[in-house]
Amino acid sequence: MSVRRVMGTEVEYGISVQGQPSANPMVASSQIVNAYASSTARARRARWDFEEESPLRDARGFDMARQIADPSQLTDEDLGLANVILTNGARLYVDHAHPEYSSPEVTTPLDVVRWEKAGEQVMLDASRMAAQVPGSTPILLYKNNTDNKGASYGAHENYLMRRSTQFAEIVRHLTPFFVSRQVVTGAGRVGIGQDGRDTTADRGFQISQRSDYFEVEVGLETTLKRPIINTRDEPHADPAVYRRLHVILGDANLAEVSIYLKSGTTALVLAMIEDGFIDRDLSVEGAVKSLRDVSHDPTLRHLVTLRDGRRLTAVQLQLEYLDLARKYVEDRYGSDADDQTVDVLARWESVLTRLERDPMECATELDWVAKLKLLQQYRDRDGLGWDDAKLHLIDLQYADVRPDKGLYHRLAAAGRIERLLDDATIEAAMHDPPVDTRAYFRGRCLDKYADSVAAASWDSVIFDLPGRESLQRVPTIDPLRGTRAHVGELIDRCDTAQALVAAITR
Amino acid sequence: MAQEQKQPRKSSQEESATEEVVETDVAERKEMIDEDVDAILDEIDEVLETNAEDFVKSFIQKGGE
Numbered sequence: 001m002s003v004r005r006v007m008g009t010e011v012e013y014g015i016s017v018q019g020q021p022s023a024n025p026m027v028a029s030s031q032i033v034n035a036y037a038s039s040t041a042r043a044r045r046a047r048w049d050f051e052e053e054s055p056l057r058d059a060r061g062f063d064m065a066r067q068i069a070d071p072s073q074l075t076d077e078d079l080g081l082a083n084v085i086l087t088n089g090a091r092l093y094v095d096h097a098h099p100e101y102s103s104p105e106v107t108t109p110l111d112v113v114r115w116e117k118a119g120e121q122v123m124l125d126a127s128r129m130a131a132q133v134p135g136s137t138p139i140l141l142y143k144n145n146t147d148n149k150g151a152s153y154g155a156h157e158n159y160l161m162r163r164s165t166q167f168a169e170i171v172r173h174l175t176p177f178f179v180s181r182q183v184v185t186g187a188g189r190v191g192i193g194q195d196g197r198d199t200t201a202d203r204g205f206q207i208s209q210r211s212d213y214f215e216v217e218v219g220l221e222t223t224l225k226r227p228i229i230n231t232r233d234e235p236h237a238d239p240a241v242y243r244r245l246h247v248i249l250g251d252a253n254l255a256e257v258s259i260y261l262k263s264g265t266t267a268l269v270l271a272m273i274e275d276g277f278i279d280r281d282l283s284v285e286g287a288v289k290s291l292r293d294v295s296h297d298p299t300l301r302h303l304v305t306l307r308d309g310r311r312l313t314a315v316q317l318q319l320e321y322l323d324l325a326r327k328y329v330e331d332r333y334g335s336d337a338d339d340q341t342v343d344v345l346a347r348w349e350s351v352l353t354r355l356e357r358d359p360m361e362c363a364t365e366l367d368w369v370a371k372l373k374l375l376q377q378y379r380d381r382d383g384l385g386w387d388d389a390k391l392h393l394i395d396l397q398y399a400d401v402r403p404d405k406g407l408y409h410r411l412a413a414a415g416r417i418e419r420l421l422d423d424a425t426i427e428a429a430m431h432d433p434p435v436d437t438r439a440y441f442r443g444r445c446l447d448k449y450a451d452s453v454a455a456a457s458w459d460s461v462i463f464d465l466p467g468r469e470s471l472q473r474v475p476t477i478d479p480l481r482g483t484r485a486h487v488g489e490l491i492d493r494c495d496t497a498q499a500l501v502a503a504i505t506r
Numbered sequence: 507m508a509q510e511q512k513q514p515r516k517s518s519q520e521e522s523a524t525e526e527v528v529e530t531d532v533a534e535r536k537e538m539i540d541e542d543v544d545a546i547l548d549e550i551d552e553v554l555e556t557n558a559e560d561f562v563k564s565f566i567q568k569g570g571e
Contacts, residue, residue: 012570021564097568146567153570222571248571374550377543389559396565397555405553414546 001271002329002341003264006160006237006437006479008105009116011252012098012153013123014142014399025097028139032099033082033092035133036126040086048083048091049455049462085456087431087447088118089439092126096223098153099123099141104439105458105479108340109264111434113256114421118429120254124401125430143252144187144399145209148196148392152213154222155252159245159267160237160479165274170245171218171229173273176282176306177266177321178228178249179290180314182208183300183355184348185262187251188368190375190386190395192296203296204386205375207368209251211295217287222248228287236458237479245270249291254399254408256420257365261351264344268325277328282320283307298372300359315356322348364418370411371398441482444491445500452497463497472501 015032017023083093089104101119106112123141131138146152161170186207192198194212206212219227232246233239247266253259272278284290285305293302294314303311312320326345329337354361363373375391378384384391400406403413411417433443438458445453445461454464454471463472476482494500555561 014565014567016565016567019564021566025568096570098570100570142565147565148562149566151567151569153567156571223569374546377547381543381547389562390554392562393555393558394550396562397553405555407550407553410550410553411546414549416546 001267001274002333002338003109003267003271003344004107004338004340005267005270006105006107007109007112007263007267008103008158009112009259009263010100010102010154010156010158011116011119011143012095012100012155013401014144014147014153015098016140016142018138018140020137023137026094029094029097029099030082031130031133031136032123032126032139032141033084033094035130036092036122037082037084039129047455048085048093049457049460085442085446086122087433087443088115088429089433089437089443089446090115090119090122092122096153099126104433104443105437106434106439107436107480109260109267109344110340110420112263113259114426114429115434116259117256117421117426120401121426121430124403127401141401142396142399143254143401144396145252146189146191146196146213148189148191148395150195152194152210154210154248155250156222157247157250157263157266159247159270160235161243161245161270162274163235163239163241163243165243167231167243169273169276170270172281172283173278174269175217175228175287176284176304176317177269178247179284179287179294179304180317180321181262181265182211182251182291182295182368183314183318184265184351184366185250185253185258186211186295186366186368187253187258188371188395188398190391196392204391205298205372206295207298208295210249211291214249214288214291228291238477251367252399253367254406255365255367255370255417257347257351257418258367260420261344261348264340265321265325265348268328268341268344269321272324272328275328275332277331278324280320280324281306281308282317284317298359298368300355313356315352318348318352319356322352364416367398367408370408370417371395374398374407374411435484435488436480438476438479438482440484441476441487441491444487445497448491449497449500463501465498465501467498472505474501474504 015025015028017028085091091102093100101122103115103119106115120143127139127141130136187209189206189209190204192203192206214226214228216225216227218229219225220231228249230246230248233243235242235244250262285307290304300313300315303313304317305311329341351362359369360373362369375394398407403409433439442456442461452463452465455462459475459477461474465472490503494503
C-alpha cells in the first residue's frame with residue numbers, strides 16, 4: 001500500500017461555559033451534541049449501536065424517543081445517550097467530559113483532512129445552535145489537548161492494518177517515528193510539564209500539546225499511564241484479517257498541512273512495516289524521555305540517542321523514514337505511484353528540509369511553527385515573559401473553533417496559513433459521506449431512511465421496519481464494502497428502507 | 507590565485523554603490539515586515555479575550571479519552 005489505507009480520526013474538544021468555570025462539562029457537552037442532533041435530525045434519532053453481537057430484541061432498548069430534557073434533570077446515564085450518527089457517516093457524542101467527533105472511515109490523507117475539518121464545522125454549528133436555546137449560556141469549544149492544569153484529552157488516529165503483521169514489529173519501527181514526527185505534527189503549547197508550571201531555564205514553549213502526558217512505551221490505557229503505542233485491539237472489522245491501530249499520542253491539529261502530513265506519513269510508515277521493508281533499526285534509548293525532550297526544544301537541535309549509539313535530531317530521524325519511504329514507493333510503484341503518495345513525499349521532504357534550515361520557514365504550514373511565530377512577535381513587541389497570561393491566552397485561543405475569535409482561523413483568513421481544501425468542500429463533508437468506504441452506506445441510510453434507522457455503528461446499520469416484529473440488522477463488517485460503487489445505485493433506486501432491506505436480504 | 511586575478515575588479519565607487527543599494531533593500535524589507543507584523547498583531551489584539559489572566563485561569567478541563 002501507499003498513503004492509501006482505511007483511516008479515521010477522533011477529536012475530543014475542550015469545552016467551557018462562558019463565565020462559569022465550575023459548570024458541569026458533561027452537561028455542557030450533552031447540550032452541544034443534543035443541539036446539533038435535534039436541529040439536524042429530521043425524524044427520530046438513530047442510536048449508536050453499542051452491542052453489535054446482542055440479539056436484535058435487545059437493540060430495541062436504544063430505540064426510545066428521547067426528549068430534550070432540562071440539562072439539570074439529566075443523570076449520567078441519560079448523558080451517556082448523547083450519541084448520534086451523522087449523515088456524513090461520523091459519530092458525534094459525549095466522551096467522558098468532552099464532546100467528540102469521530103470521523104467516518106476514509107482512504108486518503110486528504111480525505112482525513114476533509115472529514116476532520118468538517119467535524120470542526122459541526123462543532124461550530126453545534127455551539128451556535130446550543131446558544132439559541134433560551135436561557136442558555138454560550139459554550140466555547142477548543143480543538144486542543146490540554147487545559148495546562150494537568151488535564152489532557154485526545155485526538156486519536158485509527159489505521160486499519162493487516163492482522164498478520166507482528167505487533168512487535170509495529171512497536172519497534174513506529175516508536176522512533178512517533179518520538180520524532182511531532183516536529184511536523186505538533187500543535188505547539190505554552191507551558192512545560194503536565195500542569196504547565198515548569199518554568200526552569202525560561203523554557204516556555206514546546207512543540208507538542210501531548211508529549212508531557214505520555215509515561216510508558218506500550219500499553220492499553222488511554223487516560224493514565226498513557227503509552228506511546230496503544231494496544232487497544234477492536235478492529236470494527238473481521239478480526240482474523242485486520243487490526244485497528246489506535247494512535248493516541250497525536251496533537252489536535254488545525255493546520256490542514258499538519259493533519260495531511262500526520263496521516264500521510266504515518267500511513268506510509270505502516271505500509272513499510274506491513275511489507276517488512278524497514279531494514280534498519282532506528283530504536284531510540286528512553287523513548288518516553290526522548291519524546292518530551294524533542295517537544296521541549298523548538299530549536300530542533302536536541303539529539304536523540306539511538307540504541308546503536310548514533311545521535312540524531314528529530315528531523316534527521318524523520319529524514320531516515322523519508323529516505324526509506326522514497327525507496328519503498330520507488331520499489332513498489334515506480335512512476336505509477338498515486339498522486340497523493342507522491343505529494344505527501346514531496347511535502348514531507350520540503351518541510352523537513354526547511355525545518356532543518358530554519359523552523360520559521362514552515363510558519364504557513366505547521367501549527368506549532370505558526371503558533372510560535374505569533375507568540376514570538378508578541379514577545380518582541382510587548383516584552384512578555386513565557387509566564388505572561390497573554391501568551392497562554394494566545395495558545396488557548398489559537399484553538400477556538402469560532403472563525404471570528406479563533407487565532408488559527410484569523411491567520412488562515414489573512415492568508416498566513418496554507419489551505420489544502422476550500423470552505424465549500426469542507427462544508428459539503430459535514431453532510432456527505434466519503435464514497436469509498438462503508439461510511440457511504442451508513443451515511444446514505446441515515447440521510448434517506450432516517451425514520452427507519454433504529455441504530456447504527458461502525459459495523460452495522462439497524463432498521464426498524466413497519467410490519468417486522470424484530471429489528472433488521474445489516475452488518476457492515478468490511479470497511480471497503482458498502483461504497484458508492486457497491487450500493488449507490490441500489491440506494492438511489494430504493495425509496496423506502498423496506499425496499500432496501502428486501503433487496504439486500506433477497 | 508590566478509583565477510581571482512581574472513575576475514573583473516569593481517572600482518571602489520561601484521562597490522560602495524552596490525552596498526548602499528543592498529542596505530536600502532534590507533531596510534525597506536524590514537520596514538515592510540515590521541508593518542506586516544504590526545498589522546496582524548493589531549488585528550489579533552482586537553479579538554483576544556479581555557482579561558487574559560482570568561480567562562486562562564477559568565479554562566479548567568476534565569481528562570478525556
